[in-house]
Amino acid sequence: MGVLVREKPAGSGIWWIFVNHQGKHKARKIGRDRNLAREIARKIEARLVLGGMGLPGMEAAPTFKSYAATWLTVNVAATCKPSTQKSYRELLHRHVQPVFGDEPVTTISRLKVKQFLLKKIGAGFAPSTVGHMRSVISGVLNLAVDDGIIMANPAHRLGKLFKQKPINQEVNPLTREELKDLLKTFETTFPRHYAMALTLARTGMRLGEVLALKWEDVDFRGRFIEVKRSLSLGRVETPKSGKSRRVDMSLQLAGVLEALRHQRKRETMQKGWKEVPSWVFVNEKGKALDHSHWRNRVFHKALEKAGLRKIRIHDLWHTFASLLIQAGEPLPYIRDQLGHHSIKITVDIYGHLAPGGNKAAVDRLDDPQFDASTCNLCATKSKKGVAIIG
Numbered sequence: 001m002g003v004l005v006r007e008k009p010a011g012s013g014i015w016w017i018f019v020n021h022q023g024k025h026k027a028r029k030i031g032r033d034r035n036l037a038r039e040i041a042r043k044i045e046a047r048l049v050l051g052g053m054g055l056p057g058m059e060a061a062p063t064f065k066s067y068a069a070t071w072l073t074v075n076v077a078a079t080c081k082p083s084t085q086k087s088y089r090e091l092l093h094r095h096v097q098p099v100f101g102d103e104p105v106t107t108i109s110r111l112k113v114k115q116f117l118l119k120k121i122g123a124g125f126a127p128s129t130v131g132h133m134r135s136v137i138s139g140v141l142n143l144a145v146d147d148g149i150i151m152a153n154p155a156h157r158l159g160k161l162f163k164q165k166p167i168n169q170e171v172n173p174l175t176r177e178e179l180k181d182l183l184k185t186f187e188t189t190f191p192r193h194y195a196m197a198l199t200l201a202r203t204g205m206r207l208g209e210v211l212a213l214k215w216e217d218v219d220f221r222g223r224f225i226e227v228k229r230s231l232s233l234g235r236v237e238t239p240k241s242g243k244s245r246r247v248d249m250s251l252q253l254a255g256v257l258e259a260l261r262h263q264r265k266r267e268t269m270q271k272g273w274k275e276v277p278s279w280v281f282v283n284e285k286g287k288a289l290d291h292s293h294w295r296n297r298v299f300h301k302a303l304e305k306a307g308l309r310k311i312r313i314h315d316l317w318h319t320f321a322s323l324l325i326q327a328g329e330p331l332p333y334i335r336d337q338l339g340h341h342s343i344k345i346t347v348d349i350y351g352h353l354a355p356g357g358n359k360a361a362v363d364r365l366d367d368p369q370f371d372a373s374t375c376n377l378c379a380t381k382s383k384k385g386v387a388i389i390g
Contacts, residue, residue, distance in 0.1 A: 003041045004151050005034070018148050019044060061104035067143045068092055068101070075139065083232040091129075091136050095120065100137065105144040110154040113137055117158070134158070172311050173319040185306040193298050195260045196281045196289075200316040202253040204337035207313045208232050209239055211289055213280040220258055223249045227339065231288060245339050 004018045015030045015037035030037040076085050120130045138155035145153050186197040199210050208230035217226045228244045230237050268276045277286045324334050
């Protein structure tokens with residue numbers, strides 16, 4: 001049971017009374033007199049305690065399912081990329097709706113939401129996935145708050161539900177030799193896809209960004225690529241960072257892409273295409289490549305042919321970053337190539353891969369006149385020739 005007085009919209013000076021009782025709700029506009037609204041609210045609450053409603057028009061509170069439909073078709077559709085929309089829709093239908101779908105929003109409590117999330121964690125779902133489930137619940141219930149059906153969102157400020165999983169546990173890069181073997185396999189067994197594999201390995205571009213690459217984005221003279229878009233679920237979107245960036249091309253990659261451009265012109269004439277495809281990487285019909293097809297029919301088969309463990313295509317992105325770090329390249333440069341929002345993300349993911357960086361730092365603290373070749377700081381020899389540490 002609850003009788004609440006609320007200014008709606010906030011700052012308008014107009015006061016409403018919201019009554020929630022036994023799964024039903026009623027909203028009544030009082031006007032600009034706040035004291036009057038409070039007085040009426042006290043009287044209604046007293047009548048509810050005595051068991052008499054006395055409020056015609058009381059109706060059942062909307063269910064979570066009814067708000068979820070609006071949230072998906074209006075809020076999510078207007079603010080999220082298609083890939084994010086698909087993810088939210090699947091989480092909602094597979095996990096959230098079976099539990100909260102038919103429940104009135106007025107009866108969903110913080111405890112219920114927390115118990116739901118903890119159960120998902122106990123079932124082995126990744127913390128990031130459970131976090132997305134909480135975001136779905138919160139987004140839907142925000143609509144009920146906006147409507148004045150509930151006064152606060154029970155999915156907000158739930159506290160720390162789980163320990164954050166170390167980011168670097170999800171990184172599975174190839175070694176330099178493994179990458180060499182994989183690229184050799186592409187060159188000999190899947191030659192049509194060698195240039196794309198090399199682009200994934202030699203730049204900080206994600207798969208969707210490579211699939212959406214156009215010839216107009218490639219500057220051979222300056223040896224760089226403008227990352228302007230990403231291809232996901234057949235639709236062109238902005239890059240994950242939300243803005244374009246410039247990535248450098250190695251000499252090898254520039255040469256391979258230059259050769260591919262000339263080959264594409266010959267292919268256009270041979271196959272009778274109306275014009276050279278604007279996409280850099282295309283299928284046999286000159287159309288943009290399909291993500292799933294390339295992953296399953298090309299990438300995984302190349303890994304198997306090269307005798308390598310099964311990794312994700314995204315691990316080539318991690319491989320690029322880890323090899324740069326191990327080569328001693330500055331983290332700000334790597335951050336910019338990858339398109340990270342902040343250098344903290346770069347450090348959190350790859351900082352543990354920097355070889356000997358701490359040793360170089362402490363070595364710079366030594367006295368300038370110190371000569372390691374003539375000093376023995378930790379041992380002297382005993383008469384029996386045994387080193388004594390001390």
